[in-house]
Amino acid sequence: VIEFEQLGKVYAPGSAAEVVALDGVSGRIQAGEFVAIVGPSGSGKSTLMNLIGCLDTPSSGRYRCGGVDVSQLDASERAELRRQQIGFVFQGFHLLPRMTALENVALPLTYVGVPRPQRRERATAALRAVGLAERAAHRPSELSGGQQQRVAIARALINRPAILLADEPTGALDSQTGEEILTLFEQLRLAGHTVILITHDPAVANHADRTLYMHDGRLRTP
Amino acid sequence: VIEFEQLGKVYAPGSAAEVVALDGVSGRIQAGEFVAIVGPSGSGKSTLMNLIGCLDTPSSGRYRCGGVDVSQLDASERAELRRQQIGFVFQGFHLLPRMTALENVALPLTYVGVPRPQRRERATAALRAVGLAERAAHRPSELSGGQQQRVAIARALINRPAILLADEPTGALDSQTGEEILTLFEQLRLAGHTVILITHDPAVANHADRTLYMHDGRLRTP
Ligand SMILES: Nc1ncnc2c1ncn2[C@@H]1O[C@H](COP(=O)(O)OP(=O)(O)OP(=O)(O)O)[C@@H](O)[C@H]1O
Ligand SMILES: Nc1ncnc2c1ncn2[C@@H]1O[C@H](COP(=O)(O)OP(=O)(O)OP(=O)(O)O)[C@@H](O)[C@H]1O
Numbered sequence A, B: 001v002i003e004f005e006q007l008g009k010v011y012a013p014g015s016a017a018e019v020v021a022l023d024g025v026s027g028r029i030q031a032g033e034f035v036a037i038v039g040p041s042g043s044g045k046s047t048l049m050n051l052i053g054c055l056d057t058p059s060s061g062r063y064r065c066g067g068v069d070v071s072q073l074d075a076s077e078r079a080e081l082r083r084q085q086i087g088f089v090f091q092g093f094h095l096l097p098r099m100t101a102l103e104n105v106a107l108p109l110t111y112v113g114v115p116r117p118q119r120r121e122r123a124t125a126a127l128r129a130v131g132l133a134e135r136a137a138h139r140p141s142e143l144s145g146g147q148q149q150r151v152a153i154a155r156a157l158i159n160r161p162a163i164l165l166a167d168e169p170t171g172a173l174d175s176q177t178g179e180e181i182l183t184l185f186e187q188l189r190l191a192g193h194t195v196i197l198i199t200h201d202p203a204v205a206n207h208a209d210r211t212l213y214m215h216d217g218r219l220r221t222p
């Protein structure tokens, strides 16, 4: 499903503020695999995830998603690929502040043309799956940190994406709530979906089939 | 230093969306103590912290900070108390996006009238203490999740506040970086400052002198 070769990302290249976020990383992730990415703060984990999710473009190297060379796609083709294939749980949640929890969760369904009554029904079911059915009418500012994270997770799962990318999905959760979320991810993987998850919690990484170790923009082979 | 009695907080009281966030909690925290607050997602930890930090007002109960009954203070007196006594690390970081890391860290010093050259010097030292001296000129959007959290920590420490309130301060950090931050907190406590920290990581709670357990808006005595 996912193949990346010598992928590099440099911010502000050639200037005094140049930062090498990724320094030539390569790897392959099969369909239906559950992979964890671990590593110190600032080591390049989110940068790699953003490239895999077609949210950003690499400075160098090649990336193929489902056999398609992503560098050959234009911006609207990349957006179409994201919408059809990929679900995101961002490190900062990125919920829309003026929408309710239900509206935030239903949002991905509006992009693929699902009619309103089905959107409501599926979004309510997704909120129930993360334990927040009673809070559907609340806005993000009326929810705790961990509740906001769970809304972001429900939004990422609503389209049952072929590839789920989750950046520290249990970072704001206590261990019991975190385990409940990981069970949802394992159900997705059992159904043949690919799950890629960033964490710095070894107990979370243990749920994955294998772990990639990032350090200073490089992948260490364990 | 901190005494709270039957503290309650209810959102949207009397309406269909009523939520009881805190259900009558009492406790005392001495000056120079290091206390951890743990509990499930949505149990009331951040709500209690916001009341202790005079960022919000309780629906019921009493709160005294340094012997002063906070309910007798008006908004500007509460702001003065916060500025002089309390440092915050918020769960969502709350960094100002258009300011650099250095400017964000120096901000609390502008409120207490420290001249510009000293602000710059102390802010640079605070960034060095959290391992980010080279990133002083970057804005929050150019930093990783864990780096942003460390900027928020440096900002909270810059005024060497009498009371440090930290809401999941190591939530976005790997365990090694997290330990370095906790060492900074312990140095503050050794110097006689009070540290109150929310976490769902037992390894972090172990650094505290004692732990308060929240559950459904109540404090359980262990
Ligand atoms: N403005 C608000 N309106 C309605 N409910 C609110 C509001 N703010 C907080 N709450 C609710 O109050 C309860 C306690 O929230 P709080 O943020 O204190 O939880 P927490 O223990 O910090 O959780 P987490 O570990 O997820 O951060 C939650 O159920 C939350 O949804
Ligand atoms: N827009 C940008 N401009 C400059 N540097 C950037 C930018 N975005 C990210 N970086 C830098 O790239 C490096 C990798 O960042 P990344 O967000 O991938 O780290 P991470 O491994 O996810 O860290 P964390 O665990 O703290 O979230 C960091 O040093 C970061 O500061």
Ligand SMILES: [Mg+2]
Binding pocket: A045, A046, A047, A091, A167, B144, B145, B146
């Ligand atoms: Mg990151």
Ligand SMILES: [Mg+2]
Binding pocket: A144, A145, A146, B045, B046, B047, B091, B167
């Ligand atoms: Mg909280």
